[in-house]
Amino acid sequence: MSQIKMLSHVDDFPSSPGKFKPDKSLAYIHRLRIQSSTSKLTVYLTVILSLILFMFYLSPQSSSRGVPGTRRALGSSLYSSLAVSWTGELERRVRNSAQVKSNSETRHVVLVTGAAGFVGSHVSLALKRRGDGVVGLDNYNHYYDVNLKKSRQKLLEKAGVFVVNGDLNDKDLLDKLFDAVVFTHVMHLAAQAGVRYAMQNPSSYINSNVAGLVNLLEVCKSANPQPVIVWASSSSVYGLNSKVPFSEKDRSDQPASLYAATKKAGEAITHSYNHIYGLSITGLRFFTVYGPWGRPDMAYFVFTKDILRRKEITIYEGADHSSVARDFTYIDDVVKGCISALDTSKKSTGSGGKKRGPAQFRIYNLGNTSPVPVTKLVSILEKLLKTNAKKKLLPLPRNGDVKFTHANITLAAKELGYQPTTDLETGLKKFVKWYIGHYQEKKSSW
Numbered sequence: 443m444s445q446i447k448m449l450s451h452v453d454d455f456p457s458s459p460g461k462f463k464p465d466k467s468l469a470y471i472h473r474l475r476i477q478s479s480t481s482k483l484t485v486y487l488t489v490i491l492s493l494i495l496f497m498f499y500l501s502p503q504s505s506s507r508g509v510p511g512t513r514r515a516l517g518s519s520l521y522s523s524l525a526v527s528w529t530g531e532l533e534r535r536v537r538n539s540a541q542v543k544s545n546s547e548t549r550h551v552v553l554v555t556g557a558a559g560f561v562g563s564h565v566s567l568a569l570k571r572r573g574d575g576v577v578g579l580d581n582y583n584h585y586y587d588v589n590l591k592k593s594r595q596k597l598l599e600k601a602g603v604f605v606v607n608g609d610l611n612d613k614d615l616l617d618k619l620f621d622a623v624v625f626t627h628v629m630h631l632a633a634q635a636g637v638r639y640a641m642q643n644p645s646s647y648i649n650s651n652v653a654g655l656v657n658l659l660e661v662c663k664s665a666n667p668q669p670v671i672v673w674a675s676s677s678s679v680y681g682l683n684s685k686v687p688f689s690e691k692d693r694s695d696q697p698a699s700l701y702a703a704t705k706k707a708g709e710a711i712t713h714s715y716n717h718i719y720g721l722s723i724t725g726l727r728f729f730t731v732y733g734p735w736g737r738p739d740m741a742y743f744v745f746t747k748d749i750l751r752r753k754e755i756t757i758y759e760g761a762d763h764s765s766v767a768r769d770f771t772y773i774d775d776v777v778k779g780c781i782s783a784l785d786t787s788k789k790s791t792g793s794g795g796k797k798r799g800p801a802q803f804r805i806y807n808l809g810n811t812s813p814v815p816v817t818k819l820v821s822i823l824e825k826l827l828k829t830n831a832k833k834k835l836l837p838l839p840r841n842g843d844v845k846f847t848h849a850n851i852t853l854a855a856k857e858l859g860y861q862p863t864t865d866l867e868t869g870l871k872k873f874v875k876w877y878i879g880h881y882q883e884k885k886s887s888w
């Protein structure tokens with residue numbers, strides 16, 4: 443029908459503009475031309491429409507889950523940039539990594555997304571250490587040095603955690619992972635991080651933090667049994683909220699960056715999956731997490747590297763030279779919060795995509811409750827590195843940064859038993875020790 447409409451639209455279109463009135467013979471030739479170009483157009487449109495229908499038919503989203511040899515299998519070949527070839531060997535390693543050890547009290551089998559990332563690698567190791575089954579997933583993107591991710595992955599491998607090299611948006615792969623293993627929990631830590639980078643590459647935030655999240659939730663809601671989900675939101679959702687310390691009840695509808703907006707979108711999206719499908723979901727708002735094996739894009743990491751190289755560092759400051767501050771939170775404290783969130787979660791209530799009753803939906807701040815000015819962070823690093831920084835002070839640019847963050851952790855303390863114990867100086871000491879050991883040994887930089 444749309445074809446007919448389109449063609450009639452072509453017929454109606456004036457053949458020539460202005461007042462020109464063709465004579466009869468000219469009009470005849472003209473009509474013939476229109477007819478022949480119309481039929482050409484018909485052929486083109488038919489081919490294009492058929493191609494679109496064919497692509498849709500083959501797309502992984504249009505395919506049904508778990509039916510071998512159907513459209514899903516064909517779909518993966520079209521999505522070769524994402525697709526992972528699922529071999530018997532890969533499946534064997536996945537199943538092996540998912541094995542629960544006899545010392546495990548919880549008997550959790552956890553899929554950790556972003557396992558080669560900073561928080562993901564620490565959480566994976568902690569879960570494995572206590573005997574849980576752990577399978578990692580990471581796409582090893584180039585947002586920062588892939589060698590660092592590979593080094594983390596080597597640590598995980600030694601500990602018996604296998605990390606699948608694949609993307610959250612590869613639905614085929616997620617389906618196969620869930621077909622191979624019955625995951626009791628998903629610790630979703632894969633994301634496009636970084637507040638300021640969102641101005642350079644906005645689509646990467648939508649791709650990971652929105653589309654990737656939905657893809658994962660789609661697979662989780664259809665799984666039988668449905669896993670529990672714990673995932674990383676962010677302190678940045680508080681945006682322009684000026685009430686301190688930030689409590690989960692405070693406004694979080696005024697994000698100051700696209701990063702924050704995608705994390706807030708994640709909270710809304712997970713709520714809808716909880717509401718419709720009965721998935722048990724806990725969102726954790728991380729406050730500027732730092733520590734050994736950290737992210738090279740973050741200020742404490744960049745400052746360490748540049749102070750050691752005697753390079754100038756830029757410190758942002760607020761109006762009237764007021765200091766910018768962060769509630770820096772040490773990695774080990776955050777890991778404890780993550781694990782406690784997994785352990786205190788109630789089961790999802792749905793199965794096979796159908797909700798059977800109301801399910802748990804929780805959001806917690808995981809911060810340190812003690813904001814420290816960025817200038818103080820720099821002076822601690824100067825002391826630890828025994829080197830004076832070359833500082834350049836600049837007004838806080840309008841790039842999504844907020845002036846300060848400060849967590850109220852009353853709710854997490856009460857319900858998760860979360861109690862951070864590491865102050866910034868102690869945590870940075872551990873970071874610096876790791877940094878020097880890691881990069882001197884490698885004789886390379888990130």
Ligand SMILES: O=C(O)[C@H]1O[C@H](OP(=O)(O)OP(=O)(O)OC[C@H]2O[C@@H](n3ccc(=O)[nH]c3=O)[C@H](O)[C@@H]2O)[C@H](O)[C@@H](O)[C@H]1O
Pocket residue numbers: 635636637675676677678728729730731739740741742744756757758766767768816843844845
């Ligand atoms: O809590 C979060 O949810 C987020 O925490 C982290 O974001 P931020 O708190 O912005 O950390 P980070 O970049 O280390 O900047 C720290 C401070 O240094 C200042 N800063 C930064 C760079 C610089 O060159 N100079 C400077 O003064 C800067 O102005 C800021 O005041 C994570 O990156 C993010 O992924 C998310 O998880």
